[in-house]
Amino acid sequence: AQGERARSLAPDRVEPLRFLAQVYGITGWTSRTWEAWQAYMAAGGTLDARSRADAARAALVLGYQAFTAGAMERARELLEASYRLEPEDLTTVTYLGQARLETGDVEGAIPLLEAAVETYPQLRPTLQRAVLGAEHGLATADAFLAAEREFAQGNMAGALSLYVAAMQGNPGFVEAIKGAAEANAALGRSDEARRLWESALQVDPGDAEVEAVLARLDAAAAQAAQVAAQAAQEAQAAAEAEAAAQAQAE
Numbered sequence: 522a523q524g525e526r527a528r529s530l531a532p533d534r535v536e537p538l539r540f541l542a543q544v545y546g547i548t549g550w551t552s553r554t555w556e557a558w559q560a561y562m563a564a565g566g567t568l569d570a571r572s573r574a575d576a577a578r579a580a581l582v583l584g585y586q587a588f589t590a591g592a593m594e595r596a597r598e599l600l601e602a603s604y605r606l607e608p609e610d611l612t613t614v615t616y617l618g619q620a621r622l623e624t625g626d627v628e629g630a631i632p633l634l635e636a637a638v639e640t641y642p643q644l645r646p647t648l649q650r651a652v653l654g655a656e657h658g659l660a661t662a663d664a665f666l667a668a669e670r671e672f673a674q675g676n677m678a679g680a681l682s683l684y685v686a687a688m689q690g691n692p693g694f695v696e697a698i699k700g701a702a703e704a705n706a707a708l709g710r711s712d713e714a715r716r717l718w719e720s721a722l723q724v725d726p727g728d729a730e731v732e733a734v735l736a737r738l739d740a741a742a743a744q745a746a747q748v749a750a751q752a753a754q755e756a757q758a759a760a761e762a763e764a765a766a767q768a769q770a771e
Contacts, residue, residue, distance in 0.1 A: 581613050588600070622634070699718075
């Protein structure tokens, strides 16, 4: 109460604003704490190490609350403010990286997620999504990652549909083409699978995996052709022998 009175008596002074920020922080009134620190900085107040940490913590708490509530734009605004004050705080880095990704700033999310992933390995799927999103677009990346999950669970039809969606998002997405080829093969659509493997090689001529798969398909096709030819020869020989026996009997 005395801090608010001091503020009203000396609206041009920064000391009441700093005092209020500290008192609100002690009482756990986080929103008022952050408002007071913002007013203090806007009025030209300078932050020492402790006050900088206190202000950053207030912004982080509010940012985390907005993040968990799904208000990503607000979360990002607060987390960006916390990050400017304390760029080395790994908790802020972690949540800001995710908030940037969710608000579409893929390029800005990647370095933050990379900085946090060693400490928080559970962020690896999020980092993978960001990297794929930067290369192919987030919608395409999401379709591909969903396809991978369906494939791993054995749902080949569902996986194929999602791989196709990823390919439509980016026709040059080699990994999506490979996934579609494997799903088609699992569904017994060998001709379509081969067409997709050949398409993948056209997109990336130096892909050793695709070359190896096509080589195996060629070898299997050659072996099948040889077996078929041998079976045809044996059938022809048997027919000729039967005809000769019939002729001899007649």
